[in-house]
Each structure stands twice: as structure tokens, then as C-alpha cells.
Amino acid sequence: MERKKKKIGEILVEKGMLKPEQLNLALKEQKISDQFLGEILLKKRWIKESELLAVLSEQFTIPIVELKYKYVDWKLLGKYSPSLVMDFHCVPVSEDDVSVTMALTNPLDLDVLQKAEAEARGLKVKLVLTTKSDIDYVIERYRDHVKSKYK
Numbered sequence: 369m370e371r372k373k374k375k376i377g378e379i380l381v382e383k384g385m386l387k388p389e390q391l392n393l394a395l396k397e398q399k400i401s402d403q404f405l406g407e408i409l410l411k412k413r414w415i416k417e418s419e420l421l422a423v424l425s426e427q428f429t430i431p432i433v434e435l436k437y438k439y440v441d442w443k444l445l446g447k448y449s450p451s452l453v454m455d456f457h458c459v460p461v462s463e464d465d466v467s468v469t470m471a472l473t474n475p476l477d478l479d480v481l482q483k484a485e486a487e488a489r490g491l492k493v494k495l496v497l498t499t500k501s502d503i504d505y506v507i508e509r510y511r512d513h514v515k516s517k518y519k
Contacts, residue, residue, distance in 0.1 A: 377405055379423045380415060390414045404474060421473075421497050428475050430495050435459060435471055435502035442513055448487050453510055456480045457503045467492040473500050 377395065380386035386409065394408045401408070406424070409415045425432050444460050445453065452458050458480050459471045468491045470484050475495055484493050 373427065376420075376423055376427060379427060380409070380419070383423070385415055385419050385423075387414075404476060406474065417499050417501075421499065424475060425497055428495075430475055430497050433461065433471055433496045433498050433502075435461070435498045435506050440506060440509060445510065447489075450510075450514070452483055452487050454507055456483045457500070457507070458484050459498075459503060459506050461496065463491065467494050469494040469496055471496045471498045471503070473498060473503060 374382075377386065377391045381388055381391055390409075390412075394405055394412065394414070397403075397408050398405050406415075406420045410417060410420060421432050424430065438461060441460075441462070444463055447463075448460050452460075456479070457473060460468055461471050462469045468488050470493055472480055472484075472495060474480065475497065481493075
């Protein structure tokens with residue numbers, strides 16, 4: 369018998385990171401706003417981004433990486449559109465003959481996943497999770513890199 373996967377909110381409550389009342393309020397807001405639950409909880413500062421990533425990593429068995437401390441392969445990034453990085457906040461971090469590993473903040477965002485798949489050129493897309501601040505850091509470095517090429 370297959371065990372039903374717990375939802376992110378349930379896991380956060382079980383781990384004591386979120387109160388049941390907060391979860392209920394956030395779920396009501398989610399129905400109105402159509403935002404991801406994690407975004408709402410972060411906006412309200414009821415959880416930390418590191419807590420959300422840890423739960424997402426556990427739920428989806430996706431590793432977490434710190435992009436600030438990882439080498440950025442500009443040649444690899446050049447194979448993908450600036451839109452993937454700057455608009456979709458998805459950063460290719462490694463590639464081999466059969467797959468590309470992409471860092472993102474939300475593995476539930478179908479728009480980002482579809483964009484990554486479309487740009488993977490037939491390669492299997494593997495995911496790693498990272499913080500928004502790490503993605504923002506890479507975007508800033510990416511902008512600087514692109515500017516320096518045209519000076």
C-alpha cells in the first residue's frame with residue numbers, strides 16, 4: 369500500500385515550525401491570492417526560508433545547494449537563455465552528456481519546470497534547491513558578467 373505524501377503545511381506543523389492556526393490562515397489566503405503556500409508563509413515571516421527549503425528537500429528528495437559558494441560556469445549559463453536565469457530564477461549549475469542540473473527555489477512552480485525542460489535540449493533535468501538570496505546573488509553576478517563582455 370502506497371503511503372500518501374504529506375503536504376508542506378502538515379510537515380511544518382508536525383515539526384513545530386508552524387502553528388496550526390497560522391497554517392489555516394495561510395491556506396485561506398492561498399485560496400484568494402493563488403500564491404504558493406511557502407511564499408505566503410515567508411511573506412508573513414512565520415517560517416524561515418531555510419526551514420521551507422529543508423521541508424521541500426525532504427518531501428521531494430531534492431538536495432539543497434548554496435550557490436554563493438559554488439563555481440559559476442559562465443560557458444554553461446551561456447547555453448541557456450537569459451530569461452531562464454533572470455525571469456524564471458532557474459540557474460543551470462552542471463551538465464553532462466545526459467543531464468543538466470538546475471538550481472531553483474520552488475520545485476512546485478510548473479512554469480519554471482516547463483521552461484527548464486524546454487531549454488534542456490533533450491537532456492534530463494535534475495533539480496537542486498537553493499535560497500532566493502543565492503539565486504539573486506547569481507543573477508547579479510550574471511548581469512555583471514554580461515556587462516563586462518560588452519565593454
